[in-house]
Amino acid sequence: MPDRAGRLRDALLAADFTADGLLELLGASAYAALARSETVPALRATRADGPLATLVRLFLLQRPVPYERASAVLPLDEALADGWVVEDDDGGGGQVRATVDVRPYGGPEGQDWFIVSDLGCAVGGAAGASGRGEGVVLGVGGASTTLAGITVRTPVASALDLGTGSGIQALHAAQHATRVTATDLNPRALEFARLTLALSGAPEADLRTGSLFEPVASETYDLIVSNPPFVISPGARLTYRDGGMGGDDLCRSLVQQAGERLNEGGFAHFLANWQHVEGEDWQERLRSWVPRGCDAWIVQREVQDVTQYAELWLRDAGDHLLSDREEYAARYEAWLDEFEARKTRAVGFGWITLRKSGAEEPSVVIEEWPHPVEQPLGETVRAHFARQDYLRTRDDAALLADHFVLAPEVMQEQVGLPGAEDPEHVVLRQNRGMRRATKVDAVGAGFAGVCDGTLSAGRILDAIAQLMGEDPVLLRDRTPQAIRLLVEEGFLEPATRV
Numbered sequence: 001m002p003d004r005a006g007r008l009r010d011a012l013l014a015a016d017f018t019a020d021g022l023l024e025l026l027g028a029s030a031y032a033a034l035a036r037s038e039t040v041p042a043l044r045a046t047r048a049d050g051p052l053a054t055l056v057r058l059f060l061l062q063r064p065v066p067y068e069r070a071s072a073v074l075p076l077d078e079a080l081a082d083g084w085v086v087e088d089d090d091g092g093g094g095q096v097r098a099t100v101d102v103r104p105y106g107g108p109e110g111q112d113w114f115i116v117s118d119l120g121c122a123v124g125g126a127a128g129a130s131g132r133g134e135g136v137v138l139g140v141g142g143a144s145t146t147l148a149g150i151t152v153r154t155p156v157a158s159a160l161d162l163g164t165g166s167g168i169q170a171l172h173a174a175q176h177a178t179r180v181t182a183t184d185l186n187p188r189a190l191e192f193a194r195l196t197l198a199l200s201g202a203p204e205a206d207l208r209t210g211s212l213f214e215p216v217a218s219e220t221y222d223l224i225v226s227n228p229p230f231v232i233s234p235g236a237r238l239t240y241r242d243g244g245m246g247g248d249d250l251c252r253s254l255v256q257q258a259g260e261r262l263n264e265g266g267f268a269h270f271l272a273n274w275q276h277v278e279g280e281d282w283q284e285r286l287r288s289w290v291p292r293g294c295d296a297w298i299v300q301r302e303v304q305d306v307t308q309y310a311e312l313w314l315r316d317a318g319d320h321l322l323s324d325r326e327e328y329a330a331r332y333e334a335w336l337d338e339f340e341a342r343k344t345r346a347v348g349f350g351w352i353t354l355r356k357s358g359a360e361e362p363s364v365v366i367e368e369w370p371h372p373v374e375q376p377l378g379e380t381v382r383a384h385f386a387r388q389d390y391l392r393t394r395d396d397a398a399l400l401a402d403h404f405v406l407a408p409e410v411m412q413e414q415v416g417l418p419g420a421e422d423p424e425h426v427v428l429r430q431n432r433g434m435r436r437a438t439k440v441d442a443v444g445a446g447f448a449g450v451c452d453g454t455l456s457a458g459r460i461l462d463a464i465a466q467l468m469g470e471d472p473v474l475l476r477d478r479t480p481q482a483i484r485l486l487v488e489e490g491f492l493e494p495a496t497r498v
């Protein structure tokens with residue numbers, strides 16, 4: 001089978017069945033329509049004969065194609081024997097159709113990969129496969145690529161992809177981890193992950209069935225990634241999204257248990273949903289999830305009220321297409337009943353990263369950042385934790401003795417009325433990574449502008465004090481907190497790179 005998967009891969013590549021090839025054949029608007037689950041433009045664009053059009057209709061658009069056309073592109077006997085395609089009985093003979101979706105997916109270094117998922121799910125999500133049952137296995141979604149983007153990609157010995165689904169995270173991990181373990185509660189998912197890895201030319205992973213950390217209960221890893229079934233729903237209907245543990249318990253358990261499964265220095269990345277409960281601070285709720293010995297960085301990217309949230313997931317499952325409107329209303333009610341019972345007013349969505357530091361006073365940063373960011377953020381995430389390590393070793397005196405450089409992507413914006421002589425305030429803005437912006441006073445702006453690593457922070461403050469006619473002792477006293485914040489948020493970097 002491995003050789004046969006290799007031959008199939010070669011055939012797909014020879015026909016230019018790649019992310020770039022697809023864009024070229026379909027054109028930008030039909031390609032973008034696919035991402036919105038609309039297949040009509042792509043069907044029109046693939047009417048003409050040709051190897052690539054044949055593969056797109058077969059593996060992405062779930063259309064039968066004539067046997068001859070398929071055999072001109074694929075090692076068809078092997079593909080039939082291995083079950084990638086079957087003969088189509090309904091087509092009056094002479095046709096084949098795919099049994100799975102195969103979606104070309106470009107890796108971070110331009111690799112040509114393929115994600116294998118259930119029929120109808122590569123571009124349509126679960127709604128494209130509605131009626132297919134609770135064990136449906138989806139292809140790549142926005143959450144999948146977000147998680148892949150925030151993952152720290154330093155070379156490691158071992159990685160765990162918990163809830164692997166189509167295997168996309170395991171595929172990314174295989175590029176920088178010597179050993180990859182992929183688990184899933186759904187045994188069908190493990191079969192899809194195996195096909196994704198084989199067809200993408202990646203090494204095999206250690207595939208294990210089971211819930212949460214059960215299948216790896218005695219092991220530890222350098223990297224853990226999980227895009228879990230985080231949806232807070234009224235009941236377990238779809239394994240890929242409904243954790244079935246009630247509220248946000250599944251995400252909490254994952255995060256809490258990850259501490260014991262991480263090696264020293266290891267990272268764990270999760271996508272998660274969390275409840276905003278009446279009378280409770282959402283940040284405190286999350287803080288209580290962070291396991292001992294771990295630093296954490298938690299970013300809330302979005303908050304939806306319970307009606308928006310219920311509608312999102314009703315649509316995701318295709319429930320909005322139900323012709324029985326009473327049934328739809330009953331399903332909608334069930335979501336609202338569930339939230340009412342749990343005193344949940346809204347649901348937060350975001351990223352949770354843990355880093356096992358063993359620090360006595362772990363750094364736990366929990367913030368709201370709904371603004372656009374520049375993916376991939378893995379290096380930004382790694383640097384965040386490195387800066388926390390640096391800051392915890394520096395008291396104010398040590399900070400003032402250190403040298404800093406302005407991060408390369410930081411620009412200054414002067415904000416004020418048009419024509420005014422002086423700005424009302426100055427904003428430092430990062431044009432990369434988290435794309436943060438922060439308001440600074442005249443001292444902060446002057447300080448940041450001079451930071452090229454030549455002078456110590458204290459010497460720069462002395463010079464600013466002299467220029468502004470301030471008392472240097474007072475300035476040295478009141479500024480370290482602001483410097484700390486600029487370092488924490490990545491505007492300034494210690495001159496010896498962390």
Ligand SMILES: C[S@@+](CC[C@H](N)C(=O)[O-])C[C@H]1O[C@@H](n2cnc3c(N)ncnc32)[C@H](O)[C@@H]1O
Pocket residue numbers: 139140141143144147162163164165166167168169183184185186189210211212227228229230239240241242243
């Ligand atoms: C949202 S999908 C993520 C798939 C894939 N990792 C990705 O990033 O696109 C969640 C996966 O978790 C699996 N899953 C559901 N409940 C689980 C559990 N209790 N333990 C482990 N995996 C579970 C589902 O079968 C599904 O494949």
